[in-house]
Amino acid sequence: MTESKLSFSKIFWPSFVAVVIASGVAMIFFFLVLGGIIGSISEFGPAPFAINDNAILHMKLDGQIQDKGNSTFDAGSLDFNQSIGLASLIYGLDKAKNDSKIKGLFIDIDDVQCGFSSAQALRKAITDFQKSGKFVVAYFSGEMISQKAYYIGSVAKETYAFPTSAFQMNGLGGEMMFFKNLLDKLEIEVEIVRGSNNDFKSAVEPFFRTNMSDSSRVQSERLLHSIWEDMCTEMAVSRNISSENFNVLADSMKVTSTEDAFNYKLIDALKYRDEVMSDFMKRLKVDKMADLSFCNFEDYSRNALLDNQVLIQAQNANVAVILAEGDVNREGDGISSAKICKLFEKVRNNPAIKTVVFRINSPGGSALASEEIWREVAITNKVKKVIVSMGDVAASGGYYIATPAVRIFAEATTITGSIGVFGMIPYTGKMFENKLGINFDRVATNKHSVLSLNQKLSPEELLRVQGEVDNIYNQFLKRVADGRKLSLERVKQIARGRVWTGKDALAIGLVDEIGSLQDAINFAIKSSNVAAAKVIYYPLMKEDKFESLFKLLKDETEESEMKINLNSIPADLLSYYQEIKKIEGRMGIQMRLPFDIKFD
Numbered sequence: 001m002t003e004s005k006l007s008f009s010k011i012f013w014p015s016f017v018a019v020v021i022a023s024g025v026a027m028i029f030f031f032l033v034l035g036g037i038i039g040s041i042s043e044f045g046p047a048p049f050a051i052n053d054n055a056i057l058h059m060k061l062d063g064q065i066q067d068k069g070n071s072t073f074d075a076g077s078l079d080f081n082q083s084i085g086l087a088s089l090i091y092g093l094d095k096a097k098n099d100s101k102i103k104g105l106f107i108d109i110d111d112v113q114c115g116f117s118s119a120q121a122l123r124k125a126i127t128d129f130q131k132s133g134k135f136v137v138a139y140f141s142g143e144m145i146s147q148k149a150y151y152i153g154s155v156a157k158e159t160y161a162f163p164t165s166a167f168q169m170n171g172l173g174g175e176m177m178f179f180k181n182l183l184d185k186l187e188i189e190v191e192i193v194r195g196s197n198n199d200f201k202s203a204v205e206p207f208f209r210t211n212m213s214d215s216s217r218v219q220s221e222r223l224l225h226s227i228w229e230d231m232c233t234e235m236a237v238s239r240n241i242s243s244e245n246f247n248v249l250a251d252s253m254k255v256t257s258t259e260d261a262f263n264y265k266l267i268d269a270l271k272y273r274d275e276v277m278s279d280f281m282k283r284l285k286v287d288k289m290a291d292l293s294f295c296n297f298e299d300y301s302r303n304a305l306l307d308n309q310v311l312i313q314a315q316n317a318n319v320a321v322i323l324a325e326g327d328v329n330r331e332g333d334g335i336s337s338a339k340i341c342k343l344f345e346k347v348r349n350n351p352a353i354k355t356v357v358f359r360i361n362s363p364g365g366s367a368l369a370s371e372e373i374w375r376e377v378a379i380t381n382k383v384k385k386v387i388v389s390m391g392d393v394a395a396s397g398g399y400y401i402a403t404p405a406v407r408i409f410a411e412a413t414t415i416t417g418s419i420g421v422f423g424m425i426p427y428t429g430k431m432f433e434n435k436l437g438i439n440f441d442r443v444a445t446n447k448h449s450v451l452s453l454n455q456k457l458s459p460e461e462l463l464r465v466q467g468e469v470d471n472i473y474n475q476f477l478k479r480v481a482d483g484r485k486l487s488l489e490r491v492k493q494i495a496r497g498r499v500w501t502g503k504d505a506l507a508i509g510l511v512d513e514i515g516s517l518q519d520a521i522n523f524a525i526k527s528s529n530v531a532a533a534k535v536i537y538y539p540l541m542k543e544d545k546f547e548s549l550f551k552l553l554k555d556e557t558e559e560s561e562m563k564i565n566l567n568s569i570p571a572d573l574l575s576y577y578q579e580i581k582k583i584e585g586r587m588g589i590q591m592r593l594p595f596d597i598k599f600d
Contacts, residue, residue, distance in 0.1 A: 051099070051102070051295055052295070053293070054103050054284055055293045055295040056103060056105070056106050056280060056284075056292065057096055057104070057106065057297045057300060058106050058294040058295060058297055059089075059108065059297035059298075060296075060297070061152065062108075062109075062110040062111055063113060064084065064113045064114065065085075065086055065089070065112065065113065066086065066114075066118075066361075067085070067086050067087060067118075067323050067325045067359060067361050067391055068085050068086075068539070084298060085301075085305075086118050086391075086517075087321075087323065087517065087537065088304075089301050090122070091301060091304060092297060093105075093129045093301070094518075095301075096297075096301075097132035097134065102295070103284065104137065104283075105126070106137050106139070106280070107136065107137065107138040107139065107152075107156060108139055108141070109138060109139065109153045110142040110149070111142055111149075112148060112152065115361075115391065115392025116148070116231075116392065116413045117390075117392040117393075117411035117413050117414045117415075117502075118391065119148055119152050120230075120234075121411060121516050122152055123151065124516060126155050127155055130155075135157070135283070136155075136157055136158065137156060137159075137276070137279075138152075138153035138155075138156035138158070138160070139159075139160050140153055140159070140161040140162065140258070140267070141161070141162045141165060141273070142162075143166060144165065144166045144167075145167045145258065146168050147170075147172075150168075150266070151231055151234070154235045154239060154266070156238075158268055159266075159267045159268050160276055161261060161267045161269075161270055162258060162271075162273075163258060163259070163270040163271070164257075164258070166256060166257055167260060169246070169249050169255040170250050170253060171247075172228045172231075174224065176205075176206065177206060178206045178210050178211065179206050180206070180207065180209060180210050181210060183207065186431050186435065187434055187435065188426055188430075190207040190425070191426075191427065191457060191462065192204045192207065192208055193422065193423040193469050194420065194422045194497070195420050195421040195470055195472070195476075196473065197492070198420040198495075199497070200418075200420065200497040200498035201422050201496070202216035202219075202497070207424060223415065223501060226413070226501040226503060226504065227413045229243075232247065245264075277292065280292055309536065309541045310541075313536065313540065316534065317353065318352055318354045318530050318532075318533065318534050319356075319525060319530060319533050319534065319536070320535075320538060321359060321517075321536070321537045322343050322344070322347070322356060322538045323537060324340055324358065324359060324360050324361070324362060324401075325362065326362060327363065327364070328362055328366055328370050328373070328397040329365055329369055330366060330372070335362050335365070336369075337366075337370075337373050339539075340373050341372055341375075343539070344356075344373075344379075345376065346538075347538070348380040348383050348384070353384065354528045355385045355387065355524040355527070356380060356385070356386045356387070357386075357387045357388075357389055357517070357520050357521050358377065358388045358401075358402070359517055359520075360389070360391065360394040360401065360402055361390070361392055361393060362394060362395075362397065363395055363398055363415075364395055364396030364397030364398045364418065367421060367472050370397035370400045370401055371400075373401040374400060374479065377401060377402075377405065381404050381405065384528070385406050385407075385524065386405045387407050387409070387520050387521075387524040387527075388408045388409065389409045389410075389515075389521075390402070390411065390414045390416060390511070391517075393414065393416070394410070394414060395499060396418040396420065396497075399419065399510070400476060402483075403483030404479075405483070406527075407512045407520075407523060408510075408511040408513075409512070409513050409515040409519055409523070410502030410505060410513075410514060412503040413501055413502060413503070414502035415501065415502075416500055416502060416505045417495075417498055418497055418498065419476055419495035419498075420473065420476070420495060420496060421472045421473040421476060422469070422497075425465070426453055427453060427454075427456045428453050428454055429453075429454040429456070440452070440454045440455070448460075448461060476495075477492060477495060480510075490509075494510070502514060
């Protein structure tokens with residue numbers, strides 16, 4: 001009797017092909033169904049955004065707030081990664097205060113992530129909403145209530161917190177990482193080239209120092225103290241306690257829990273969520289929690305702004321707001337000079353547009369890309385007034401592109417200035433030779449034909465690079481002097497790469513006025529004699545019907561299913577990854593903020 005054997009290939013390949021075919025058929029069926037649903041939406045139009053009478057706006061601050069909301073589809077997790085748009089939030093609050101169906105605002109605060117100026121702008125908008133006479137309730141929840149979250153929510157007339165949450169109130173501080181010893185062990189040398197007298201341009205210090213320089217420490221401490229002073233002053237007014245009390249609490253670490261926060265009158269009461277809901281039931285005189293009508297504030301504000309922008313696009317807009325956020329680069333994410341320059345060209349050549357507001361939220365980046373944007377702003381400003389509004393940060397290259405404007409607005413806590421230039425040239429030859437056993441040899445037609453990271457620059461070559469950096473720095477100084485109507489000597493005194501807050505920048509002439517984006521828009525309208533303002537935002541807002549459908553399906557299922565995202569990455573680890581990705585795009589001479597700041 002012979003034994004019959006089947007080869008691996010005879011079993012594997014037919015099974016594999018069958019699985020592929022089955023999967024393909026399933027995918028085709030899925031997309032046909034999905035296409036049919038989307039087609040029906042396109043044919044009949046999406047259901048209008050509905051608001052019930054006696055509605056409570058539910059503002060959930062849990063995630064990132066950017067100037068312009070962003071939504072990208074993550075194929076790995078089959079979900080949309082979203083950030084809340086500050087412009088739409090502020091517009092929504094302004095609309096809601098006059099909406100008769102809206103009775104109040106419920107601010108549900110957890111892990112909010114934003115710059116301090118964004119928090120300040122949102123706080124001002126909530127204050128303005130409260131003036132309408134409608135109630136505002138802030139509820140702090142989550143494992144840890146950060147100072148930033150408390151700063152935003154403390155503006156509410158009623159503040160409650162989860163009874164067992166931790167509470168942070170210990171002032172502002174920062175920690176810098178230095179790599180010199182690591183580079184020494186790897187035998188990597190870094191040649192640092194800064195503009196002459198750019199001693200405050202401390203972004204390069206981690207590569208050749210093991211601690212902060214005196215100039216870096218001076219500007220960092222001034223920055224933190226200035227922001228903390230504003231925080232304490234505003235929170236003190238909202239809570240009707242002295243600003244000095246916050247420093248006492250911070251120094252003594254007397255507040256580490258919500259119970260402590262209640263005892264020191266930072267919040268009004270400790271309540272579980274169901275108790276807050278019961279309060280709403282009494283306020284609106286309903287018997288069942290199901291009768292409470294909550295309206296998602298993010299949806300409300302985004303739809304309100306979208307409806308406004310669709311209407312404006314059908315008319316002749318006369319005021320353009322160009323939103324620019326992120327690192328300055330020629331291509332890619334962030335502030336792409338290729339995209340921003342096209343937008344300026346578009347609004348400049350549109351006779352209906354009478355004035356332009358340029359919203360900048362950037363730590364800078366490429367010197368070349370900054371010059372390209374500067375040129376477009378300058379040309380546009382000769383045709384119609386350009387007003388700059390600064391967000392969380394408009395420093396280095398982010399300040400450079402603001403200089404041609406006729407007027408610059410900044411928040412008191414905006415991080416700005418950093419007028420300076422730097423470059424870094426690593427030398428990796430010793431590392432390859434001594435650590436990896438790799439050697440290099442060269443041939444060339446001329447003395448300087450081979451400029452490699454594996455051989456150190458000669459004194460002559462280094463001097464040439466220093467000359468280029470100084471040329472760009474001197475051009476930066478001239479741009480500031482011409483734009484701000486200051487003498488070159490005065491600009492040299494306040495430049496040197498030093499970072500300033502908006503409040504300090506006002507005192508030395510780098511900005512004209514402390515104010516929000518809306519203040520800048522109002523000034524642009526008034527100074528350009530625009531009778532009936534029709535404000536359009538660029539990049540243009542568009543409704544993503546696939547996102548709307550996906551969100552609808554998600555809302556239907558998330559109450560009955562627990563979603564597990566296997567591709568989720570811890571926030572701190574993700575932030576390091578994002579910084580590494582940024583470094584990949586830092587080619588050429590840089591105009592960049594000397595440090596990254598994250599406020600908790």
